[in-house]
Amino acid sequence: MKKTKTATTWRRRAALAGYLFILPNVLGFLIFTSLPVLASLLLSFAKWDLLRPPQWVGLQNFQNLLTDAHFWKNPFFAIPWITDCPLEHGFLFNTLVMMLAIPASILLSLFLAALLNQKLRGMILFRTLFFLPSITAGIGTMLLWMWLLNPDYGIVNLVFGHVYDALAWMASLVGWTWASWAQVRPAWLQDVTWSKPAMIMMGLWGSMGGMNMILYLAALSNVPPALYEAAKIDGAGAWQRFWKITWPMVSPTTFFIFVMSIIGGFQGGFQQAHIMTNGGPAGSTTTIGFYIYQNAYQWFRMGYAASVAWLLFLIVLVLTLINWRASKRLVHYG
Amino acid sequence: MDEITTLSRQRAPVRLTTVVTYVFLSALAVTMVFPFVWMVRTAFIDPKDVFISIDKVGFLRWLVPASFPQGKNFTDAVEAVPFGRAYINSIIVAGLVTFGQVFTSSLAAFAFARLKFPGRDKIFMAYLATMMIPGSVTMIPVFILTSKTPLWLDGALSWLIGSPVVLFSSSYYMFHNTYMGRPVGLDSYFTLIAPAMFTAYGTFLLRQFFMSIEKDYEEAARIDGASTWGIYWRIMLPLSRPALATLGIFTFLGAWRAYMWPLIVTYHQDIMTLPILIRSFQTAQGGVAATKWTLLMAASILHIIPVLIAFVIGQKYFIRGVRIGGIKG
Numbered sequence: 001m002k003k004t005k006t007a008t009t010w011r012r013r014a015a016l017a018g019y020l021f022i023l024p025n026v027l028g029f030l031i032f033t034s035l036p037v038l039a040s041l042l043l044s045f046a047k048w049d050l051l052r053p054p055q056w057v058g059l060q061n062f063q064n065l066l067t068d069a070h071f072w073k074n075p076f077f078a079i080p081w082i083t084d085c086p087l088e089h090g091f092l093f094n095t096l097v098m099m100l101a102i103p104a105s106i107l108l109s110l111f112l113a114a115l116l117n118q119k120l121r122g123m124i125l126f127r128t129l130f131f132l133p134s135i136t137a138g139i140g141t142m143l144l145w146m147w148l149l150n151p152d153y154g155i156v157n158l159v160f161g162h163v164y165d166a167l168a169w170m171a172s173l174v175g176w177t178w179a180s181w182a183q184v185r186p187a188w189l190q191d192v193t194w195s196k197p198a199m200i201m202m203g204l205w206g207s208m209g210g211m212n213m214i215l216y217l218a219a220l221s222n223v224p225p226a227l228y229e230a231a232k233i234d235g236a237g238a239w240q241r242f243w244k245i246t247w248p249m250v251s252p253t254t255f256f257i258f259v260m261s262i263i264g265g266f267q268g269g270f271q272q273a274h275i276m277t278n279g280g281p282a283g284s285t286t287t288i289g290f291y292i293y294q295n296a297y298q299w300f301r302m303g304y305a306a307s308v309a310w311l312l313f314l315i316v317l318v319l320t321l322i323n324w325r326a327s328k329r330l331v332h333y334g
Numbered sequence: 335m336d337e338i339t340t341l342s343r344q345r346a347p348v349r350l351t352t353v354v355t356y357v358f359l360s361a362l363a364v365t366m367v368f369p370f371v372w373m374v375r376t377a378f379i380d381p382k383d384v385f386i387s388i389d390k391v392g393f394l395r396w397l398v399p400a401s402f403p404q405g406k407n408f409t410d411a412v413e414a415v416p417f418g419r420a421y422i423n424s425i426i427v428a429g430l431v432t433f434g435q436v437f438t439s440s441l442a443a444f445a446f447a448r449l450k451f452p453g454r455d456k457i458f459m460a461y462l463a464t465m466m467i468p469g470s471v472t473m474i475p476v477f478i479l480t481s482k483t484p485l486w487l488d489g490a491l492s493w494l495i496g497s498p499v500v501l502f503s504s505s506y507y508m509f510h511n512t513y514m515g516r517p518v519g520l521d522s523y524f525t526l527i528a529p530a531m532f533t534a535y536g537t538f539l540l541r542q543f544f545m546s547i548e549k550d551y552e553e554a555a556r557i558d559g560a561s562t563w564g565i566y567w568r569i570m571l572p573l574s575r576p577a578l579a580t581l582g583i584f585t586f587l588g589a590w591r592a593y594m595w596p597l598i599v600t601y602h603q604d605i606m607t608l609p610i611l612i613r614s615f616q617t618a619q620g621g622v623a624a625t626k627w628t629l630l631m632a633a634s635i636l637h638i639i640p641v642l643i644a645f646v647i648g649q650k651y652f653i654r655g656v657r658i659g660g661i662k663g
Contacts, residue, residue, distance in 0.1 A: 018451030028532025138591035
């Protein structure tokens with residue numbers, strides 16, 4: 001009898017301790033995450049410029065969003081109820097194009113990790129150098145890239161120009177005349193066509209030797225060498241060994257990186273757009289994240305911004321669920 | 335003898351791939367590092383040398399112009415806007431965010447990993463679910479809350495006292511000349527720090543690590559009469575020093591480069607963190623159409639240098655941290 005009583009008291013005290021331990025974090029979490037999520041859901045049904053009192057508008061924001069040509073316009077299909085829009089591409093399309101850097105970055109990271117995973121001298125030095133761009137990421141490297149991408153004096157065009165001239169010279173040998181570099185030279189951030197490739201190029205420079213490469217290095221070091229030796233004895237070439245052993249063995253890492261990159265990619269592009277292009281030229285580098293910022297903090301359309309943010313959340317949610325489903329077939333957990 | 339000959343015979347094809355590997359890696363390393371060389375070169379030269387052409391002056395004079403090195407760009411930048419103040423702000427903000435996050439996350443992670451209480455797993459699942467919510471969803475209400483709180487507090491206080499009060503919505507000065515921001519609301523340290531102090535991610539990361547620690551230690555301590563706090567403070571924290579250091583480094587790094595939140599809640603230069611001050615400096619130099627590259631590169635270096643130093647010192651924690659963070663994959 002006495003024993004059960006102490007056990008209950010002890011359990012109660014343990015529970016109390018548990019609640020006390022999570023209290024600070026849960027409080028902060030409630031104030032800065034849980035309640036704001038609910039508030040932003042309410043807000044997405046309202047109109048509020050912070051000066052006048054908020055107005056309940058029902059589904060008006062979402063209706064406006066569904067017919068917002070700036071958001072939806074794309075070169076693949078026309079949406080019948082959307083009227084014409086002066087921009088070449090909508091912001092959803094911009095975001096998706098910039099996310100093309102994700103698969104490229106994943107493959108390059110894996111390739112680099114496979115190279116660095118060899119037992120050779122100096123690999124740690126290379127790893128450190130490749131890691132530099134991602135550790136220094138931020139406004140500093142973005143200003144740097146604005147300078148590198150300068151059409152007239154940037155070194156990107158200097159290097160590309162020399163490569164182009166060399167190719168043009170070779171082409172001239174077989175009687176094929178190319179336009180001069182000065183005529184075809186991309187203006188990068190100042191050009192509607194080249195601004196997105198410029199952003200992708202900067203993104204690849206910043207990410208291919210970063211966290212993903214380190215994750216792959218860890219995954220590769222866990223692949224048993226015996227597998228490769230057995231495959232070698234069976235006569236498998238390097239290409240086959242990669243696709244039949246390495247790729248399935250690192251697939252959990254690939255899946256993790258892919259899911260996190262997709263979630264990040266849909267929200268991304270804000271800082272680049274804000275610092276480097278102001279979303280331009282002609283809205284060509286405005287992503288969903290930057291559009292939400294403009295609506296909320298430049299035009300003070302809080303309700304509309306909240307509805308765009310919720311649409312973004314739904315897109316991310318659906319994609320993540322699809323990813324989880326697909327992972328059951330594609331990912332090999334050893 | 336036989337072994338040696340087979341070994342040397344095997345080595346020959348390996349060498350070719352090794353050479354190719356080294357050539358490729360070196361070319362890539364140059365691509366990764368040369369932009370930084372260019373940044374340093376541009377920051378330390380006279381503005382009139384910025385647009386010199388490689389065809390006219392030759393490779394060496396182009397890479398290292400005659401005016402290199404000179405520090406005038408840095409003194410000009412520091413004189414134009416309060417960089418020193420921004421450094422201090424960034425260190426205060428990033429430091430407190432890091433401390434708060436590591437402390438509250440480790441407390442919660444310990445409870446989720448080791449203590450039994452009703453609803454534990456449900457609360458933890460709620461944490462995990464919110465990790466997918468985009469920051470822009472929560473940022474809008476938090477911004478509104480932030481901008482309104484001082485007025486609400488002053489209103490409540492005035493109602494209590496019965497006469498108008500301007501306490502929370504006024505700005506504070508130290509020695510009548512140094513702007514110290516407000517206690518809460520826009521342009522306040524509180525707003526820069528508090529929303530970033532609590533994350534589900536840190537809790538998740540540390541919980542994973544705590545779960546991997548053997549239970550023997552705490553059972554022994556329990557028998558010796560240690561309290562729950564004692565087990566957390568004297569056993570769990572010391573045993574998980576690498577995980578704490580890793581979370582700390584990444585939190586600090588994230589807070590150091592944080593951009594959107596500090597951008598929308600600071601207006602006065604004296605309360606801006608470094609990235610936001612650099613942004614306002616950039617705007618003053620002509621915004622996205624900037625032409626004063628020497629000044630901008632000097633400002634960029636000011637932002638990057640502390641991170642580089644931290645990375646060189648704590649590299650093993652960075653690398654280890656990425657691995658710990660990747661466990662959940």
